[in-house]
Amino acid sequence: xxxxxxxxxxxxxxxxxxxxxxxxxxxxxxxxxxxxxxxxxxxxxxxxxxxxxxxxxxxxxxxxxxxxxxxxxxxxxxxxxxxxxxxxxxxxxxxxxxxxxxxxxxxxxxxxxxxxxxxxxxxxxxxxxxxxxxxxxxxxxxxxxxxxxxxxxxxxxxxxxxxxxxxxxxxxxxxxxxxxxxxxxxxxxxxxxxxxxxxxxxxxxxxxxxxxxxxxxxxxxxxxxxxxxxxxxxxxxxxxxxxxxxxxxxxxxxxxxxxxxxxxxxxxxxxxxxxxxxxxxxxxxxxx
Amino acid sequence: xxxxxxxxxxxxxxxxxxxxxxxxxxxxxxxxxxxxxxxxxxxxxxxxxxxxxxxxxxxxxxxxxxxxxxxxxxxxxxxxxxxxxxxxxxxxxxxxxxxxxxxxxxxxxxxxxxxxxxxxxxxxxxxxxxxxxxxxxxxxxxxxxxxxxxxxxxxxxxxxxxxxxxxxxxxxxxxxxxxxxxxxxxxxxxxxxxxxxxxxxxxxxxxxxxxxxxxxxxxxxxxxxxxxxxxxxxxxxxxxxxxxxxxxxxxxx
Amino acid sequence: xxxxxxxxxxxxxxxxxxxxxxxxxxxxxxxxxxxxxxxxxxxxxxxxxxxxxxxxxxxxxxxxxxxxxxxxxxxxxxxxxxxxxxxxxxxxxxxxxxxxxxxxxxxxxxxxxxxxxxxxxxxxxxxxxxxxxxxxxxxxxxxxxxxxxxxxxxxxxxxxxxxxxxxxxxxxxxxxxxxxxxxxxxxxxxxxxxxxxxxxxxxxxxxxxxxxxxxxxxxxxxxxxxxxxxxxxxxxxxxxxxxxxxxxxxxxxxxxxxxxxxxxxxxxxxxxxxxxxxxxxxxxxxxxxxxxxxxxxxxxxxxxxxxxxxxxxxxxxxxxxxxxxxxxxxxxxxxxxxxxxxx
Numbered sequence: 001x002x003x004x005x006x007x008x009x010x011x012x013x014x015x016x017x018x019x020x021x022x023x024x025x026x027x028x029x030x031x032x033x034x035x036x037x038x039x040x041x042x043x044x045x046x047x048x049x050x051x052x053x054x055x056x057x058x059x060x061x062x063x064x065x066x067x068x069x070x071x072x073x074x075x076x077x078x079x080x081x082x083x084x085x086x087x088x089x090x091x092x093x094x095x096x097x098x099x100x101x102x103x104x105x106x107x108x109x110x111x112x113x114x115x116x117x118x119x120x121x122x123x124x125x126x127x128x129x130x131x132x133x134x135x136x137x138x139x140x141x142x143x144x145x146x147x148x149x150x151x152x153x154x155x156x157x158x159x160x161x162x163x164x165x166x167x168x169x170x171x172x173x174x175x176x177x178x179x180x181x182x183x184x185x186x187x188x189x190x191x192x193x194x195x196x197x198x199x200x201x202x203x204x205x206x207x208x209x210x211x212x213x214x215x216x217x218x219x220x221x222x223x224x225x226x227x228x229x230x231x232x233x234x235x236x237x238x239x240x241x242x243x244x245x246x247x248x249x250x251x252x253x254x255x256x257x258x259x260x261x262x263x264x265x266x267x268x269x270x271x272x273x274x275x276x277x278x279x280x281x282x283x284x285x286x287x288x
Numbered sequence: 289x290x291x292x293x294x295x296x297x298x299x300x301x302x303x304x305x306x307x308x309x310x311x312x313x314x315x316x317x318x319x320x321x322x323x324x325x326x327x328x329x330x331x332x333x334x335x336x337x338x339x340x341x342x343x344x345x346x347x348x349x350x351x352x353x354x355x356x357x358x359x360x361x362x363x364x365x366x367x368x369x370x371x372x373x374x375x376x377x378x379x380x381x382x383x384x385x386x387x388x389x390x391x392x393x394x395x396x397x398x399x400x401x402x403x404x405x406x407x408x409x410x411x412x413x414x415x416x417x418x419x420x421x422x423x424x425x426x427x428x429x430x431x432x433x434x435x436x437x438x439x440x441x442x443x444x445x446x447x448x449x450x451x452x453x454x455x456x457x458x459x460x461x462x463x464x465x466x467x468x469x470x471x472x473x474x475x476x477x478x479x480x481x482x483x484x485x486x487x488x489x490x491x492x493x494x495x496x497x498x499x500x501x502x503x504x505x506x507x508x509x510x511x512x513x514x515x516x517x518x519x520x521x522x523x524x525x526x527x528x529x530x531x532x533x534x535x536x537x538x539x540x541x
Numbered sequence: 542x543x544x545x546x547x548x549x550x551x552x553x554x555x556x557x558x559x560x561x562x563x564x565x566x567x568x569x570x571x572x573x574x575x576x577x578x579x580x581x582x583x584x585x586x587x588x589x590x591x592x593x594x595x596x597x598x599x600x601x602x603x604x605x606x607x608x609x610x611x612x613x614x615x616x617x618x619x620x621x622x623x624x625x626x627x628x629x630x631x632x633x634x635x636x637x638x639x640x641x642x643x644x645x646x647x648x649x650x651x652x653x654x655x656x657x658x659x660x661x662x663x664x665x666x667x668x669x670x671x672x673x674x675x676x677x678x679x680x681x682x683x684x685x686x687x688x689x690x691x692x693x694x695x696x697x698x699x700x701x702x703x704x705x706x707x708x709x710x711x712x713x714x715x716x717x718x719x720x721x722x723x724x725x726x727x728x729x730x731x732x733x734x735x736x737x738x739x740x741x742x743x744x745x746x747x748x749x750x751x752x753x754x755x756x757x758x759x760x761x762x763x764x765x766x767x768x769x770x771x772x773x774x775x776x777x778x779x780x781x782x783x784x785x786x787x788x789x790x791x792x793x794x795x796x797x798x799x800x801x802x803x804x805x806x807x808x809x810x811x812x813x814x815x816x817x818x819x820x821x822x823x824x825x826x827x828x829x830x831x832x833x834x835x836x837x838x839x840x841x842x843x844x845x846x847x848x849x850x851x852x853x854x855x856x857x858x859x860x861x862x863x864x865x866x867x868x869x870x871x872x873x874x875x876x877x878x879x880x881x882x883x884x
Contacts, residue, residue, distance in 0.1 A: 035662075081843075085842075085843060085846070091659070092842060094662060095795070095799050096842040096843060098662075098792065098795070100835070100839060102834065105835075110832055222666065225663060258678065260674065264674050270663065271664055274656055275664070360748075360752070362747075363747055363749035364749050368747070368748075371744065375741045375744040379736070380736055384736075388748055391748055391749050396730060401725050402722055
């Protein structure tokens, strides 16, 4: 039982970790938070659902659809909440993304109605059983995807020219732009990429839970942010670590308290880390 | 001596911003701290007013140790300051800025504010009159209703001094008060500071304008790379080898 | 004399206030006994108070909170539980609801010592969720998801207030008292200290203002008022449940402040009125009404970051087509000014 919970926790942790990376991407670059990240995730899930229900039952296509929708929405949010508001204090941008969060959620629930859509399951068969704990193919796929994403992003940031540009902009916005870098393009790219990632994870989550609804984004977004803060929002490995730890802790805690209180653990972790260790477990000492 | 500072030290990581600086302030004097850019002058001020807590050293104010106190307690002890990069309350009126400076002299709280009882009204009136008097003094009385941010640069500096004076300090710390002022304004400022001294105020001043300092200060302390390299009267400082070196670089022999 | 001058003059203000008072007093008559509209007006008064109290935190002191819905709920639940389970009268449970909320608010205010801006938003949001989850699951006390029905109406001079008109006047009196109290606090030594902290914490502390103390005070008073509002609400609707006080509520109150305008007395009042009237006025939009809310917040924040009736230029002074930051000059300024300067 313990092992099964742990495995479920790690699978769920992959989802948290991927959303956490989305937060890290934007935070690392602009020291900003896109509050609507959870809603981008939710829209990605709807995109995947639409593909699977009305176009092709191919999960790969659904994932791509989630990615594309996430990219577009992320791009749009950047244009409105950040680019158009450049020079306005960050907090106003944050309030604007809070507006987006509400807007997108209500839009989805108006378009698709309030009830939960059921998403067909994929690869849910047990891949192998280990000490009475079942591990499904999907769980393995999710973990693999999360790790691959992390590696890809690390390569992107530390081995490519684009990554160099992103890091330069993150270090010093003005100097980067004086050096002739297209800082606008870099920030736009980071936002779109983080949105795309969130949309992609949305499809994954919809497949894993077999459910899509308009309010799924809020909790996912908050958990993703918690994971990011937990592991260290300034680094991608930190976000991954936070995601897996959070997933494990959450699922194991169910043993000790009624399931209704499950989310409490995450929120306590969030508040505790914000207060006493805002750089997270891995994060380097950074000004907040 | 109204204030004695002993071996004050402040590091930022490996960088030593202020190193074992001693300073003794005579009551009613004008004391200047000068030094090249990056000499640690502003950090020194911030450490005295506890905005950045110092790492070690002692600050004695009227016989009492104050280096561990919070900025607001230091203000309550009678030490007020201005800032190098003007820090006014931009979206408060000129008058309100100065009234905010009188904060510590009044006691009425939530109950007083809600009921506007006799004490509250008396205190409001008093603080308003005090603030207007100070604005008169710095020549900003007509502009009392404007937002502080709408004032031109030189007047913002004056307003900041008025706000600091509103706490009725015994010691006023001025961080580059003449920065960005033209000649006439600088002369006015010099007169103004002299007038403050005449009223019994002690002034500790950081300034780049050496001409202003030489005419004004009773005593001058020179910092370089966080270390005190000289102290004395204007004449002594002007002929000090180390000071000339610090400002102009090493003389070639 | 332009219209604006008329409003600004003392007589103009007095006439305006008097007119407003008369309208508010005879509103039940004007609405011709339409219970539904009167209830909308009552809710409006309640939200005016909630938005104004949040403005204490956001607009005056420059902090952020996304947990206001939880405070509102805490007051409602405290008062409801005490009066349903113990049979205590409204006039005792209502202040107790406010006091408990104020206490928790003061405690949360301690967090402001370490949390700023974005992180304070998330911290208070997580706090609000924790409160909601507790209400949802602590069934022995709160009846969990079933909610608390049958909350007794308040009594005035021995008679129970039952009609919508009675409630309207009761909550109107409460709302006017609270807005008046906030007004007086704002234009006092306390309000000046708050604004000074919003403008520049370092300068405020060097002027002898206890930054931490005044931040906690702002949280405490704001939560006291929100808790009282919750108690009035509970006895007005007579049935409360956890989902009435979730994140959506916090969001709604924040939107009222942001839309109406931060840092002014009128801003949150205007914001609350608009956001309560709109869903009623746009009934034909059905489920798209809420979409409109979100869209409105986005548009207003982008075009007028200080809100409709906020302090002009508070968020965005424009000089020569270039935006500069003057508020929150702590950390964001670097990026903001640099970004502006590099264009």
